[in-house]
Amino acid sequence: MASTPRASGKNGTPTRRRPGGRSARVQAQVVAAVTAELVEHGFDALSVDTVAARAGVHRATVYRRWRDVGGLLAAALDAGTDDDWRPPDTGSLTGDLRALNEEVYAALTEGPPVTMALIAAAFRSGEAARALRRFWADRYARCGVVVERAAGRGETAPDTDPYALLVAATAPLYHRFVLLRTPPDPGLPAHAAGYAALAARAGAFRRADA
Numbered sequence: 001m002a003s004t005p006r007a008s009g010k011n012g013t014p015t016r017r018r019p020g021g022r023s024a025r026v027q028a029q030v031v032a033a034v035t036a037e038l039v040e041h042g043f044d045a046l047s048v049d050t051v052a053a054r055a056g057v058h059r060a061t062v063y064r065r066w067r068d069v070g071g072l073l074a075a076a077l078d079a080g081t082d083d084d085w086r087p088p089d090t091g092s093l094t095g096d097l098r099a100l101n102e103e104v105y106a107a108l109t110e111g112p113p114v115t116m117a118l119i120a121a122a123f124r125s126g127e128a129a130r131a132l133r134r135f136w137a138d139r140y141a142r143c144g145v146v147v148e149r150a151a152g153r154g155e156t157a158p159d160t161d162p163y164a165l166l167v168a169a170t171a172p173l174y175h176r177f178v179l180l181r182t183p184p185d186p187g188l189p190a191h192a193a194g195y196a197a198l199a200a201r202a203g204a205f206r207r208a209d210a
Contacts, residue, residue, distance in 0.1 A: 004107035004115045005080045005135050027075070029055040030062060034076045038117045043124050048072065070127030077118060077131035081138045086145070093150035094197040097169045100143065101189030104170055108177040109184045119178055140166055147200075156200045165205040169196035 033055035037046050046069050052059040066072045088099040107115040122132040140163055147162035156165075172192040176182045199205065 004104055005077050005118045005132060026055075026057055026061065026065075027079075029057055030066070030072065031076045031079045034072045035114050035117070038073075038076075038121060039112045039114055042117075043069075043121050046072070046121075070125045073118070073121050073125050073128035074131035077122070077128060077135050080135050085142065087143045089149065092153075093146070093155045093200065094194055096146045096149070097166075097193035097197055098190050100146070100166075101170060101173060101193050104173050105177075105184075105186075105189045108173060116178065150200070155197075157203055157206050159207045160200060161205050161207045165196060165200050168199065168205065169193055 030051060033051045034046070037050055037054055041050075048062050048066070048068060049059055051072055052062040055062070062072075066075055087096060090096050090099055118128075119132065122128040143166050144162040147156065147160055147165055150156045151158045151160060169192055173188060176185070176188065
């Protein structure tokens with residue numbers, strides 16, 4: 001999406017208040033250093049000192065602002081929601097889900113593997129895990145419009161649960177590439193989107209309380 005955690009979003013219009021001036025520059029340098037260190041050396045080698053050295057920022061500044069590795073990882077993950085990204089509108093539910101899945105696929109198979117490194121780190125840090133959940137909540141909320149548009153076109157029932165449908169559409173990619181670590185499969189985004197759209201049209205994701 002740019003529905004995957006990355007160090008920064010696509011565009012640049014913030015969804016929450018950002019620091020300005022020198023503070024913004026320091027944050028950008030530190031976030032870039034966190035992801036670079038994580039990709040090159042892994043979670044176990046990540047430290048406040050290595051990040052500070054790579055970012056060219058005094059270690060005391062990093063300690064004061066981010067405290068520890070968990071805080072640094074959370075900053076890198078939170079940076080992914082500081083954008084104005086919205087899901088594409090292709091004119092159909094299948095097309096919209098496929099476009100989302102293509103973005104997920106690109107992020108999960110990219111080199112260097114920034115997205116995979118951040119997701120893996122979230123399994124090692126409670127603070128990073130909470131930041132990752134915030135990221136998913138933000139992205140799924142933004143993607144709810146995909147289901148709203150589909151309902152407006154008559155492709156799905158009005159009471160379709162956006163979260164359930166979006167998870168069903170994207171889950172095969174995360175399962176294959178994050179959990180199973182299978183080789184890239186360029187056809188998977190379209191297949192997963194098509195199956196999810198077909199199930200949605202059949203009423204599979206209608207809210208249980210409807």
